[in-house]
Amino acid sequence: MKKPTLIDVGKESGVSAITVSRALRDPDRVSVALRKRVFAAIEKLGYVPDAAAATLASNRSSVIAVLVPSFSNYVFSDVLAGASSVIEGTKYSIQIGNTGYSALTEEAMIPKFLTLKPAGIVIAGVDQTEKSRKMLKAADCPVVQIMDASDDPIDVIVGFSNFQAAAQAVAHMVEQGFRRIAFVGTRMDPRTQQRMAGYRSVMEEHGLFDAALLVTTPQKSSVEIGRHLLGSLLDTVPDCDGVFCNNDDVAVGIALECHRRNIRIPQNMGICGFNDLGTTSQMQPAITSVNTPRAEIGARAAQYILDRNAGQPQPENRNIDLGFALQVRASTQRTA
């Protein structure tokens, strides 16, 4: 009636409990005949390992902790989907935490997750507090920072350079003849700030930078906020002829508001989004966006954790840059 344990399986197959444990964790270390018998007994009894007991005994769990700034930011949904695809069918599982874009909330969550003795930790970005960094460095599990690039990751980092992605997009717009290009940023999290820095760097390089072109809000991104921000922008900078958005939602909102105001895209207004979530490519005209490998980032992060747990060493290159791909579309193309 009760849930069978390793001892029950052992009795059923005529061996000791520890041998069953070995057959499960390291099949090559038991003989073929025995392995068969053990697995038959497991099947017969419906044995399922007890994760808590295994964790307590080995001081190591199969939980991968994933700390993201927000669940409703679709970027991180894609990351989770990617990680999930990798762990499917393995013994690993994903436990999630929502830091709410706060480094202090994150710092408070880390000890809680560390007590799980996780198989690994995935955490967004590089802007952890000093204390968080110290805790994560001391953790005896792999730590993967994601969605960014860095020469000095805690353990490894999987992502791309937000600065470079923004810079490339803005350089493209400049090349297409846009001059009064605004930066529209929502939420202003660290990655958005890096995009802003990339934007600024290129604008300054071409002598085009003007602080009035920076439009930011702490609010979360949405199509609606994009529409509003275009309004504020045009009030302040009526000669604005292009917008680089930190986000696709905002870009779509700006495009819709341009349509409403009969501002022609790209003739009177160039628009570039970020992340390339799908809608931008379907707009009329199609909106240029920076495609980011979100699912692959999640997958690579999870795979790294699995590999490390399988005994592989830390790789030489700890900055795993998966790049980005500027998808140039009609919204920023003035030349053929």
Next chain:
Amino acid sequence: MKKPTLIDVGKESGVSAITVSRALRDPDRVSVALRKRVFAAIEKLGYVPDAAAATLASNRSSVIAVLVPSFSNYVFSDVLAGASSVIEGTKYSIQIGNTGYSALTEEAMIPKFLTLKPAGIVIAGVDQTEKSRKMLKAADCPVVQIMDASDDPIDVIVGFSNFQAAAQAVAHMVEQGFRRIAFVGTRMDPRTQQRMAGYRSVMEEHGLFDAALLVTTPQKSSVEIGRHLLGSLLDTVPDCDGVFCNNDDVAVGIALECHRRNIRIPQNMGICGFNDLGTTSQMQPAITSVNTPRAEIGARAAQYILDRNAGQPQPENRNIDLGFALQVRASTQRTA
């Protein structure tokens, strides 16, 4: 140097380990003075409970298992966000599983999650396999089905009636004078099928049903697929004058394709989406959609699990219907 245990905290505060345990789990059962001393010692030593040991000893963990069909479906991102907001600051944590819209995958995942001795299980919909249902009924933890309504939930169900939501939306379109209203469905998961049934029921009631008006695809929803499906639809049913979509992305795609083809909304084509994710309200004209309480569903599901774990009994009404709200907008308004 080593991680402190209850025994260490006990020594520090001059009591036994079990008393410390009690002070933590049920503060009212120890004297005030002692409680202070214990918490001071916990603070001083930096004690953090060991979840695995607690789970093993009590046969009950603080993990809430959430099984969703997809992470990239934003509906479930919102559910997770709602659940996450409720458990923030508590000892509970969320472990996620991706069933990939497959009842069999789901069935395979359930035993894995049950061995965690979860504090509760959240699972999408009512279409579990018979075996899954049996396992979940036998589980000695609260089980919350979500995103649907039912008279016979496993334990409780938190959601709304997809059938009724669709029926109300379609009835509204009929009332506004639309006659050849198509149903456009993607992925065709159980909830989409219920929406289709609601659509069909109203159409038949008005003598408007025509199987040619059903346009479905197993593909996942996207703006792009919405655009394509409008094309196929108009090829088969050129006199189609309205579309009820199982999804906002599809509705937006259809609206964009209408713009491209110079089909006027709502004069020549009425459009209604589902879920009201935000973009529909910003389109020109604004698109009608059925607003669903996704975050609240996640929150209520989590709250129920917390309440049950705090000793509250199963409520009398096990079908917690949070309803929906048809947001009527310009895309379906032909009359003032």
Next chain:
DNA sequence: TTGACAAATGATTGCGCAATCATTTAGGTG
């Protein structure tokens, strides 16, 4: 055939906590 060595398997122990039952202390009553 024997010995040496590797491969295969087993026995013991403790991980850190909570359940259970036992004991002590405090507070109130006649």
Next chain:
DNA sequence: CACCTAAATGATTGCGCAATCATTTGTCAA
């Protein structure tokens, strides 16, 4: 002031597994 009860605290035990160390069995060369 003795007694009773309730509140507060403590001692013991085992959850199910893996680490560690010990033992048995099998294999092969000389």
